[in-house]
Amino acid sequence: MVEGPTAKAYAVKISRGFRGEVVKSVFVRSKRIFIPVERLVGKKFLNADSFGKNIVLLFDGIAVRLHLMMYGTIHIYGKDEPLLKPEERVRLRIEGEARKLVVYNAPIVEINEKESLLKTLREGLGPDPLSNEWDRSKAVKNIMGFPDDKIGVILLNQSVIAGIGNILRNEILFRAKVHPERRVKDLSYEELERIVEFSESLSKEFLKLKLEGKKIKSILFVYNRYRKPCKVCGKPIRYYMQEPIKRKTFVCDQCQK
Numbered sequence: 001m002v003e004g005p006t007a008k009a010y011a012v013k014i015s016r017g018f019r020g021e022v023v024k025s026v027f028v029r030s031k032r033i034f035i036p037v038e039r040l041v042g043k044k045f046l047n048a049d050s051f052g053k054n055i056v057l058l059f060d061g062i063a064v065r066l067h068l069m070m071y072g073t074i075h076i077y078g079k080d081e082p083l084l085k086p087e088e089r090v091r092l093r094i095e096g097e098a099r100k101l102v103v104y105n106a107p108i109v110e111i112n113e114k115e116s117l118l119k120t121l122r123e124g125l126g127p128d129p130l131s132n133e134w135d136r137s138k139a140v141k142n143i144m145g146f147p148d149d150k151i152g153v154i155l156l157n158q159s160v161i162a163g164i165g166n167i168l169r170n171e172i173l174f175r176a177k178v179h180p181e182r183r184v185k186d187l188s189y190e191e192l193e194r195i196v197e198f199s200e201s202l203s204k205e206f207l208k209l210k211l212e213g214k215k216i217k218s219i220l221f222v223y224n225r226y227r228k229p230c231k232v233c234g235k236p237i238r239y240y241m242q243e244p245i246k247r248k249t250f251v252c253d254q255c256q257k
């Protein structure tokens with residue numbers, strides 16, 4: 001599953017790898033095409049950026065939003081290079097003069113006027129720890145807007161903080177020493193601040209590893225460590241499905257209160 005840092009790393013890679021290309025042709029398979037795709041032809045690729053877990057390709061006046069979910073991938077090929085995956089998995093192919101950008105299996109490919117696409121995206125998302133507009137106090141305030149929800153559930157809500165996926169959620173709560181089953185209204189302000197601070201620091205560490213092409217295992221203290229000893233207290237990590245979201249949850253009952 002793509003989390004914010006993976007989306008940001010993709011955006012950096014695409015910005016470098018597809019820089020300066022002028023669109024020659026476009027093929028797209030999606031229901032979210034809100035303008036004639038031919039309008040992309042002749043446009044120069046400006047850059048890519050991430051908004052939470054979304055990746056956005058920016059052209060003059062036009063934007064393409066991608067959400068990769070579980071199985072989507074993005075590749076950049078030379079102009080005459082053969083595709084690595086079967087043609088039927090292609091959701092988007094943008095051919096430039098020297099390179100082509102190919103998106104496989106992505107469940108969301110949206111093409112629209114840049115302003116309208118970015119406006120809708122920004123309105124639906126909470127502050128993003130990897131964006132220049134990251135705002136810690138806004139993030140704390142957003143969490144407090146759901147007093148009756150479990151903190152483990154609310155951290156996945158993209159309108160609260162953008163870009164947190166299941167790996168980050170588990171690791172943030174472990175670092176903050178907060179149990180995922182606790183209700184937001186029962187958390188102290190200091191605990192909420194800790195959660196938000198770790199949302200930022202862990203997202204940044206995760207991104208750094210991704211950009212260096214390294215595995216993220218070094219930052220995993222609880223995720224996928226069922227029955228392994230806690231790195232802080234030595235007790236075995238417990239695993240369960242958190243309700244009602246039914247997501248894999250890893251916890252140290254000794255360290256997380």
Ligand SMILES: [Zn+2]
Pocket residue numbers: 230231232233234235252253254255256
């Ligand atoms: Zn522990």
